[in-house]
Structure formats: structure tokens, C-alpha cells
Amino acid sequence: MTGATLSERRExxxxxxxxxGISKAFGPVQANRDISIxxxxxxxxxxxxxxxxxxxxxxxxxxxxxxxxxGEIFIKGRKTxxxxxQAAISAGIGMVFQHFKLVENxxxxxxxxxxxxxxxxxxxSMAKARTELVQLEREYGLNVDPDAVIEEIGVGKQQRVEIxxxxxxxxxxxxxxxxxxxxxxxxxxxxxxVLGRLRAEGKTIILITHKLREIMxxxxxxxxxxxxxxxxxxxxxxxxxxxLAELMVGRxxxxxxxxxxxxxxxxVLEVENLRVVDEAGVERVKGISLNVxxxxxxxxxxxxxxGQSELLEVLGxxxxxxxxxxxxxxxxxxxxxxxxxxxxxxxxxxxxxxxEGLIMGFHAWENVAFGYHDDARYRSGMFMNNRALREDTAAxxxxxxxxxxxxxxxxxxxxxxxxxxxxxxxxxxxxxxxxLVGQPTRGVDIGAIEFIHKQIVALRDAGAAVLLVSVxxxxxxxxxxxxxxxxxxxxxxxxxPGQTDETELGLLMAGMSEAAA
Amino acid sequence: xxxxxEVILVPLISLLLAAILSALVILAIGxxxxxxxxxxxxxxxxxxxxxxxTLYYATNFMFTGLAVAVAFHARMFNIGGEGQAMIGGLGVAxxxxxxxxxxxxxxxxxxxxxxxxxxxxxALIPAWLQAKRGSHVVITTIMFNxxxxxxxxxxxxxxxxxxxxxxxxxxxxxxxxHLPTLHELLAxxxxxxxxxxxxxxxxxxxxxxCVLVWALIWRTRLGYEIRAYGQSExxxxxxxxxxxxxxxxxxxxxxxxxxxxxINNVMGEAERLVLNATEGAGFIGIAVALMGRxxxxxxxxxxxxxxxxxxxxxxxxxxxxxxxxxxTVIQALVILFTGALDxxxxxxxxxxxxAARRGRG
Numbered sequence: 001m002t003g004a005t006l007s008e009r010r011e012x013x014x015x016x017x018x019x020x021g022i023s024k025a026f027g028p029v030q031a032n033r034d035i036s037i038x039x040x041x042x043x044x045x046x047x048x049x050x051x052x053x054x055x056x057x058x059x060x061x062x063x064x065x066x067x068x069x070x071g072e073i074f075i076k077g078r079k080t081x082x083x084x085x086q087a088a089i090s091a092g093i094g095m096v097f098q099h100f101k102l103v104e105n106x107x108x109x110x111x112x113x114x115x116x117x118x119x120x121x122x123x124x125s126m127a128k129a130r131t132e133l134v135q136l137e138r139e140y141g142l143n144v145d146p147d148a149v150i151e152e153i154g155v156g157k158q159q160r161v162e163i164x165x166x167x168x169x170x171x172x173x174x175x176x177x178x179x180x181x182x183x184x185x186x187x188x189x190x191x192x193x194v195l196g197r198l199r200a201e202g203k204t205i206i207l208i209t210h211k212l213r214e215i216m217x218x219x220x221x222x223x224x225x226x227x228x229x230x231x232x233x234x235x236x237x238x239x240x241x242x243x244l245a246e247l248m249v250g251r252x253x254x255x256x257x258x259x260x261x262x263x264x265x266x267x268v269l270e271v272e273n274l275r276v277v278d279e280a281g282v283e284r285v286k287g288i289s290l291n292v293x294x295x296x297x298x299x300x301x302x303x304x305x306x307g308q309s310e311l312l313e314v315l316g317x318x319x320x321x322x323x324x325x326x327x328x329x330x331x332x333x334x335x336x337x338x339x340x341x342x343x344x345x346x347x348x349x350x351x352x353x354x355x356e357g358l359i360m361g362f363h364a365w366e367n368v369a370f371g372y373h374d375d376a377r378y379r380s381g382m383f384m385n386n387r388a389l390r391e392d393t394a395a396x397x398x399x400x401x402x403x404x405x406x407x408x409x410x411x412x413x414x415x416x417x418x419x420x421x422x423x424x425x426x427x428x429x430x431x432x433x434x435x436l437v438g439q440p441t442r443g444v445d446i447g448a449i450e451f452i453h454k455q456i457v458a459l460r461d462a463g464a465a466v467l468l469v470s471v472x473x474x475x476x477x478x479x480x481x482x483x484x485x486x487x488x489x490x491x492x493x494x495x496x497p498g499q500t501d502e503t504e505l506g507l508l509m510a511g512m513s514e515a516a517a
Numbered sequence: 518x519x520x521x522x523e524v525i526l527v528p529l530i531s532l533l534l535a536a537i538l539s540a541l542v543i544l545a546i547g548x549x550x551x552x553x554x555x556x557x558x559x560x561x562x563x564x565x566x567x568x569x570x571t572l573y574y575a576t577n578f579m580f581t582g583l584a585v586a587v588a589f590h591a592r593m594f595n596i597g598g599e600g601q602a603m604i605g606g607l608g609v610a611x612x613x614x615x616x617x618x619x620x621x622x623x624x625x626x627x628x629x630x631x632x633x634x635x636x637x638x639x640a641l642i643p644a645w646l647q648a649k650r651g652s653h654v655v656i657t658t659i660m661f662n663x664x665x666x667x668x669x670x671x672x673x674x675x676x677x678x679x680x681x682x683x684x685x686x687x688x689x690x691x692x693x694x695h696l697p698t699l700h701e702l703l704a705x706x707x708x709x710x711x712x713x714x715x716x717x718x719x720x721x722x723x724x725x726x727c728v729l730v731w732a733l734i735w736r737t738r739l740g741y742e743i744r745a746y747g748q749s750e751x752x753x754x755x756x757x758x759x760x761x762x763x764x765x766x767x768x769x770x771x772x773x774x775x776x777x778x779x780i781n782n783v784m785g786e787a788e789r790l791v792l793n794a795t796e797g798a799g800f801i802g803i804a805v806a807l808m809g810r811x812x813x814x815x816x817x818x819x820x821x822x823x824x825x826x827x828x829x830x831x832x833x834x835x836x837x838x839x840x841x842x843x844x845t846v847i848q849a850l851v852i853l854f855t856g857a858l859d860x861x862x863x864x865x866x867x868x869x870x871x872a873a874r875r876g877r878g
Binding site for chain 1: 738741748749751752754755756757867871
């Protein structure tokens with residue numbers, strides 16, 4: 001497959017994938033509208049767009065999860081029907097999902113042959129797979145120990161196993177859905193090197209992401225989607241992040257957070273030697289001490305799963321910890337009690353708005369009271385004061401530009417950004433002394449990100465303390481007044497945003513000690 | 518899909534499918550389905566006597582259906598309605614036998630209290646085990662049904678049975694706690710309702726319970742917390758809603774509702790406590806709640822439907838060669854189609870409505 005020279009292939013070959021006029025509707029929602037795209041072989045083609053722009057739907061159609069209402073798919077110039085993922089695999093398409101589909105307690109090799117075993121007995125196909133795997137690893141520089149158990153290897157390696165799985169099934173076209181979401185910057189760089197190698201070997205790669213930086217860094221061509229339509233396809237070399245952002249949102253966007261220097265006051269939250277043990281008995285937070293002052297944003301950086309979530313959950317009263325917590329000088333019980341925390345003036349935008357921050361089946365107006373449903377303004381005796389609640393919701397929706405501004409709509413029917421606006425509106429309008437924010441813009445479109453960041457900064461300027469946890473380094477760097485990096489349940493170091501960069505933070509996030517960094 | 522189709526059309530089509538399949542089964546055993554339907558309708562709705570029985574059964578099912586529905590809003594699957602209703606019966610019997618009530622109305626209030634307390638107490642143990650120990654409430658409530666049956670057996674035979682009686686049942690309740698039947702209630706209005714039918718004032722209590730449960734679930738803060746916990750446990754933890762508290766309270770309310778069924782079957786109909794007084798109504802309650810989508814109004818309608826099936830089926834068994842087991846088959850089909858196979862009807866309907874809308878647009 002590597003015989004013909006690449007430039008020759010690019011000139012003469014038919015597009016690896018060509019979609020013509022793909023449309024798909026879910027009920028009244030037009031997820032994809034008349035989408036046409038040509039992906040040339042041996043290139044990395046980025047697809048960028050806000051949440052709900054239809055990227056995932058389009059890829060699901062390509063991978064046979066959904067059937068398009070209209071339109072045609074051509075693979076290497078030949079019209080192809082893809083009724084299911086089996087057909088996609090035999091057409092040479094491989095998919096690496098955002099959430100890995102690996103069996104945790106199987107070895108790498110077992111995971112790779114899973115679903116592709118031939119014959120009832122495993123030993124023959126295992127042996128065959130082993131030789132092939134070694135060859136693939138050598139060819140693409142993807143070294144993973146075939147006998148390592150999945151749960152014992154890092155996230156970056158697990159992702160390689162997903163890529164190897166696709167290659168083992170003879171994939172010529174690889175689709176990666178938000179592949180860097182769970183990686184450290186260093187791991188992401190390694191992934192990009194692997195992708196570059198794959199491209200050099202003639203594979204075609206479709207990279208779905210919402211991160212402009214990645215698009216600029218690695219892709220050859222980029223297509224922008226907005227509201228189910230393909231708004232532009234441009235050569236990456238001929239575009240800029242600003243232009244792409246504008247294409248995505250449909251208006252000019254401020255990519256940097258505009259904020260005045262912080263004027264920190266007295267400490268609001270003080271944490272001393274906090275330890276958290278999870279349900280499985282694993283210590284997740286290993287003695288953390290920190291403080292957040294009035295009028296400042298403390299950002300906690302770190303790769304997902306290094307104890308930041310647990311820290312936030314203890315502070316928000318969702319989980320018990322051990323250690324000393326003080327709020328405005330007053331000692332707090334470190335046990336789990338969300339109501340007590342709220343009474344102390346702590347508001348909490350949780351990491352997972354769909355499972356925690358909102359009840360998806362509830363109307364928007366029911367969600368506006370969530371956590372505050374015992375407050376005098378929302379109750380009348382043992383009953384809820386539904387009318388007051390609905391009026392308050394309508395007002396909040398107006399102030400926070402929630403669309404559609406319909407208090408009766410169920411939370412699950414809002415887009416990610418608008419769901420988050422409901423949560424942020426609810427929490428910020430409590431006028432908290434301390435705001436805990438976890439992943440404020442995960443799955444949120446760029447337009448809403450800008451708005452939510454503004455609100456957080458405004459709250460800080462009004463004198464509140466803000467503790468921000470985010471896996472997005474960009475967000476940490478642009479929003480925080482002070483940055484603490486967490487690794488393996490400990491704080492690896494504190495930096496000021498003006499005096500550090502992604503490389504240094506990335507090293508701390510990977511557990512390099514202060515001295516080494 | 519418009520709301521009316523969701524609420525009315527889907528269950529109606531499901532019912533129709535269940536009816537067609539039932540008809541086929543009846544045909545298969547060599548009987549005439551048309552005659553069978555006629556007999557069922559006649560037997561369950563054709564006279565005030567028939568209505569009296571249908572509504573009597575429906576009253577039972579309303580209580581047990583509401584019991585399952587309330588727990589279900591907290592995502593607790595209370596299979597123990599049967600046992601809770603049995604123990605509730607014990608409470609009602611004790612209240613009726615040992616308290617000298619001056620008037621039936623006070624006796625009814627006392628019986629509601631006693632039946633509710635006993636049923637709630639019986640549900641509290643599995644609830645506590647679930648909340649504190651993580652023992653699954655489905656398993657424990659099923660086991661508690663057996664414990665209730667055995668305990669009641671012992672109590673009736675060894676403690677409550679009047680001396681010299683051969684019958685494992687309590688003594689007859691005093692005349693003062695005789696509940697007015699529909700015949701007695703409707704007579705002043707000039708309506709001549711059958712004297713022999715067992716439907717009684719408990720029906721009104723059951724309807725009131727439907728309204729109260731509706732208010733509880735959709736209007737009170739407790740109901741808000743129950744629904745929130747039922748839809749998302751992490752969400753509840755975030756909002757500071759105690760899961761232990763919600764499990765205990767929702768199960769206690771559920772048990773109390775099941776226990777209150779005894780005012781109908783024990784106090785209103787038998788007027789003494791007999792063995793197996795519940796006749797499986799606790800289990801029918803699960804189907805009723807399922808079909809009623811855990812909404813009190815849905816439970817009300819589903820309870821009447823199952824009352825119809827129960828009474829109509831009994832008539833069928835009495836007057837034709839169709840065996841009594843046929844009722845169970847029909848009920849099972851109704852449950853299957855309205856509960857388990859709901860999507861089979863819903864999905865195509867949704868597509869039809871969508872296509873229709875697109876055609877217009």
C-alpha cells in the first residue's frame with residue numbers, strides 16, 4: 001500500500017471519502033443538512049464545529065450507526081452503502097471513540113481481536129494476531145505491550161490500542177472523535193506524532209475536535225460545521241483560528257478572556273491537609289492545602305482523574321473528606337452535606353451538568369430551584385411556590401440569554417451550552433461568597449463559553465472567590481489569577497498565569513516535580 | 518407526537534393489540550371470542566351489581582397501584598404491596614375489633630390510620646435495609662410478602678381466631694364499623710344501586726388518595742425531592758437531598774398506601790380478617806402503576822380497567838367453559854403490551870406523526 005509515492009496518489013486518486021448531499025433529521029431537528037465533503041487520501045482532515053453542529057451525527061452516518069435520510073457515500077470513488085458498523089469496517093473505516101470501547105480487564109491483545117476472532121478456539125487467532133500486531137506497531141511507531149492489561153496502562157496507551165484495533169481490521173480511513181479530551185499536552189503531542197506517521201504511510205484521517213489549536217497544528221484541510229450545515233472547507237495553511245471561530249459561531253468571537261487584574265482580599269476558603277478516600281477505598285486526594293481569596297480565581301489544572309473532581313465534590317458537599325475546611329474563618333464539617341455548604345455561601349457549578357447539575361427530565365423552571373428548593377422565595381409551606389419559580393426562571397433566562405427562553409422546556413431539550421447557562425445562572429445569582437466551578441465549558445459552544453467566562457469574571461470582580469477546575473489548559477490559563485496543578489491527588493505546584501506556559505504546566509500535570517520542571 | 522396521542526392513543530392501541538391476541542387464544546381453545554367479550558362487558562359493566570364488583574376491585578388496585586407509583590418516583594421498585602396490604606389488614610382488623618368506635622366515619626379514620634401505619638411499618642424494614650445496608654428492595658420486599666403471609670397465618674390461627682371456630686379468620690367486626698356500600702350511599706340520591714355488590718365508601722377514599730398523591734408528587738417540596746432522587750442519584754447528592762431519607766419516606770408512603778387497601782377488602786367487604794384477603798391485588802398494583810405511567814390519574818384509569826378485567830374474567834369463568842386461568846392470560850397480555858412492549862406501538866406512531874407533520878410542512 002505504500003508503493004506509489006504519496007504525491008502521485010494525492011494527484012490521481014479519487015477522494016478516500018466523498019459525501020454527497022447527506023441529510024439527516026431527528027424528529028423536527030435537522031442534524032445534517034445537505035452536507036457534501038471530499039476527503040483526499042493520505043491527508044488529515046479536520047472537522048470542527050460547536051456542540052450540536054452535527055459532527056457526531058455525520059460521523060455516525062459514515063460509521064453505520066445512523067442511516068442518512070438522503071445523500072450518497074463514495075469510498076475511493078465507489079458508491080457504498082453503510083447500513084451498519086460491520087459494513088463500515090469492511091469498507092476500511094475505523095473509528096476511535098471519545099469514550100474508549102475497551103474491556104478493562106482484558107489484555108491489549110485480547111481487546112484487539114475482540115469481535116474479529118476467527119474460529120471457536122482462541123489460541124490460533126491469538127498467535128496470528130500477535131505477529132500482525134508486532135508488525136503494525138513497528139510500522140506505525142505505536143508501541144504497546146500486547147500482554148498488558150488495559151486497566152493497568154495509561155489513557156494515552158489505551159487510545160493507541162483503539163487505533164491498533166482499527167488498523168488490525170485493515171482500516172484505511174481513521175475517524176477520531178475528540179481524541180485529546182483525556183490526554184495531557186505531552187500525550188496529545190505523542191498522538192499527533194502517531195497521526196503524522198499514519199498519514200505518511202498513506203492512511204486517511206478525519207479528526208473531529210472543537211479545539212482550534214489542534215486543527216491548526218495537525219490538519220491539512222479543515223471543514224467547519226454550523227447548525228447541521230457545512231459552512232466552509234479550507235486549507236489549514238490558508239486560515240487562522242480567528243477565522244475558523246467566526247465560521248463556527250457565525251459572528252466575531254473574542255478568543256481571549258478580557259479581564260482586569262485581580263484585587264484579592266481576605267481568604268474566603270481555606271483547606272488544610274484534605275484527604276479523600278473513594279468508594280473503592282482508593283485515596284484520591286492525598287493531603288491538599290490551599291486557599292482562595294475574595295476577588296480572585298484559583299484555577300486547578302490537571303489531567304482528568306487526578307483528584308480534582310473529588311476535591312470539588314468535597315468542597316461542594318457531595319462527598320466526605322478528612323481535614324480542616326474553613327469558610328470565612330468558620331470551620332466547616334468536611335462531611336457530605338450540600339445544603340449546609342449552600343447555607344455557608346458556597347455555590348457549585350458541578351463538573352457533570354447532565355447527571356448532577358440538572359435533572360434532565362425536569363422542566364427548566366424546576367431546575368432553577370435545584371439545590372435551593374427549600375429557600376423561602378421558592379416555597380410556600382410544604383409546597384413549592386411554582387409561580388414564583390417560573391417567573392424567576394423567565395427572568396434568569398432573559399439575563400443569561402438562554403435559548404429558547406421557555407421555562408417549560410425539559411432540561412434535556414436544551415443544547416449543552418444553554419443547559420450550562422441555566423446552571424450558571426442559578427449558581428451565580430445566589431451571590432455566593434465562593435463559587436466552585438467544574439469544567440464550566442465542557443461540551444459548550446464557543447459563543448456560550450465567552451458568555452460564561454464573562455459571568456465568572458464579573459462575579460470575581462464583585463468580590464467573590466472562585467475555585468475553577470478544568471482540564472482545558474487554555475481555559476485555566478486565560479481565566480485564572482493563580483494556578484495550582486494537581487497530579488495523583490497532590491498539588492504539584494502553584495504558578496501565576498503570566499509567568500508560566502503550557503509546557504511547564506504540562507510537565508507538572510504529568511507529575512514532574514518542581515525541581516525537574 | 519402530540520400529548521393526546523401519547524396519553525390516550527398509545528395505551529389504547531396497546532390494549533387493542535392485547536385484545537386481539539386474547540381473542541386468538543380464546544379461538545384456539547375452541548370458544549367464541551365475540552361471545553366472550555360480550556359476557557365480560559355484560560358481567561363487569563352491564564348492571565349496577567356488575568359495576569359494584571368492578572369498582573370494588575378497582576378500589577383495591579388504586580391503593581396498590583398508587584403504592585407502587587409513589588415508590589417508583591424515587592426509583593424504588595416496591596414489589597411488596599401484597600405483604601404490606603396483608604399487614605395493613607391486620608392493623609385494620611385490630612382497630613375494628615378492639616376499639617369501640619361510636620360511628621363508622623371515625624372507625625374509617627382509625628382504620629386508615631392503623632392500616633397505613635401497619636403497611637408503612639412493614640415497608641420500613643426493607644426500606645431501611647436498602648438505604649443503610651444496600652440490600653436490594655426488590656428482593657427484600659418479595660421476601661417480606663412471604664413473611665407477611667406466614668405471620669398472618671400464625672396470628673389468625675393462634676391469636677385472632679375466636680375460640681371454637683374452625684375457620685382461620687378473625688371474629689366479625691362490630692356493626693358500628695360497617696362501612697356504607699354504594700347502595701347505601703346512593704340511595705338518598707334516588708339511585709338504586711345493587712345491594713349485593715361490595716363496592717363501598719372506600720372507593721371515595723381511594724379517589725381522594727389519587728388526588729393527594731398527585732399533590733404530593735407534583736406540588737410539594739418532598740415530591741420534588743422524591744422525583745429528583747428518582748431521576749438522578751448523583752443529582753440528588755449534589756443538591757443536598759439525602760438518599761437515605763428519600764428511600765425511607767417514599768417507601769413508608771408506599772407501604773401506607775398499600776396498607777390502606779385493607780379498608781376496602783377487610784373492613785368494607787369481608788368485615789373480618791380472613792386468610793389471603795388480598796387475593797394478589799398487591800401484584801396487580803405493579804401492572805396498574807406500569808400502565809398508568811406512575812401518574813395518579815393514569816393509575817385511576819388503569820385500576821378501573823383491571824377491575825373490569827378481574828370482574829369480567831370471573832364472570833367468564835363462571836358461565837363458560839373458558840377456564841379461570843384465561844383471565845390471567847388476558848391480564849398478562851395487557852401488562853405485556855401496555856408495559857413491556859410499549860415502544861412497539863410508540864415508535865411507529867411517532868414516525869407516523871412525524872411524517873404527517875412533514876407532509877403538512
